[in-house]
Amino acid sequence: MTTLDASHPSSRKRGAAAAEKADDPLMVLSVDKAFRVLSAFGRQNPTLNLSQVAAVTGMDISSAQRFTHTLTRLGYLSKDQQTKRFELTAKTLEVGHHFFRSSRLVDRAMPYLMHLSKETEETVNLTMLDGTDIIFVSRFLSRHVLHTDVIIGSRMPAYCSAPGIAMLSRLPEEEALSMLDRSELRQHTPSTIWQREALVAKIGQARDQGYATAFEEFYLGDASIAAPVLDHRGRPDGAVNIAVSCSRYSREEVVTRFSALIIATARAISRI
Known part of the structure; x- marks a missing residue:
């Protein structure tokens, strides 16, 4: 797998979007960050370690750790205890299911x-x-x-x-x-x-x-x-x-x- 860093195109795009949203007084930035973590995973990045999550989302390691831990506790991420890599779980399909139903x-x-x-x-x-x-x-x-x-x-x-x-x-x-x-x-x-x-x-x-x-x-x-x-x-x-x-x-x-x-x-x- 390619090593990800802050110069990655998806990292720059998310970083620019985050800066734009920071000017919105009604924006709950913690929600934005949680979805940025979930969006970091995909076909090119099916699993990510903590430093890669931080690089793709533009967060520091401490923030990435808190958000991956919370999303793991909520069931949207799973963590391999040997490799320490995260991946999405089937529970993330619930959001899409609600869209199709509504x-x-x-x-x-x-x-x-x-x-x-x-x-x-x-x-x-x-x-x-x-x-x-x-x-x-x-x-x-x-x-x-x-x-x-x-x-x-x-x-x-x-x-x-x-x-x-x-x-x-x-x-x-x-x-x-x-x-x-x-x-x-x-x-x-x-x-x-x-x-x-x-x-x-x-x-x-x-x-x-x-x-x-x-x-x-x-x-x-x-x-x-x-x-x-x-x-x-x-x-x-x-x-x-x-x-x-x-x-x-x-x-x-x-x-x-x-x-x-x-x-x-x-x-x-x-x-x-």
Whole structure:
């Protein structure tokens, strides 16, 4: 496992967010720190020792020790007594479970997503914006193999995903541009559209045509087409997308076959 330190990108991002929240008089910083500890764990860091927790979260060792101890006592972390490394427990799934049980969007979208999945026999996703990322909140898999490791709860940068561009296209222009400016724009693959001027043009195109596409922009071999789900004010509530393999469809076929379906499904779920 890679040794983590305060220069790690996730450490800098969390540190900047913590500094911003410190100016909020109503912010309970201890709650913020507890969630920063939980968020430190993931696919790249399934287990962490105390010094690594401190480095990723931007805490000192003493604070990291108190928070890991408390979260262990509460059942959200477990500690290996031999290696002294921490990892998440299954209890952390409770928060996600409560979201799925209470989300009106997920509940409203479910029958339409199931219908779209059966009609296309392709992978269908429901995503939402979370900061400058999209997060997958529902997913119906195809029998066709996709070379991605996406599961419910996975995140991707909004700017290089079809759902992200679809949702950005329905935000006020200043708000969409602000999100681009706050994003860590970089080229994930040779096909990533990541320069600001090109992204602004892509968002405008998505706004005009009602859907967005992304071809191998984050995962090689992955093609995606998405349309925004709107709330009663016309703002993006989420996005529906179909993901297929580039080996099975050309770019033109993705648009021809799925654009009308994806737009109709998103409109059916929308509250306008």
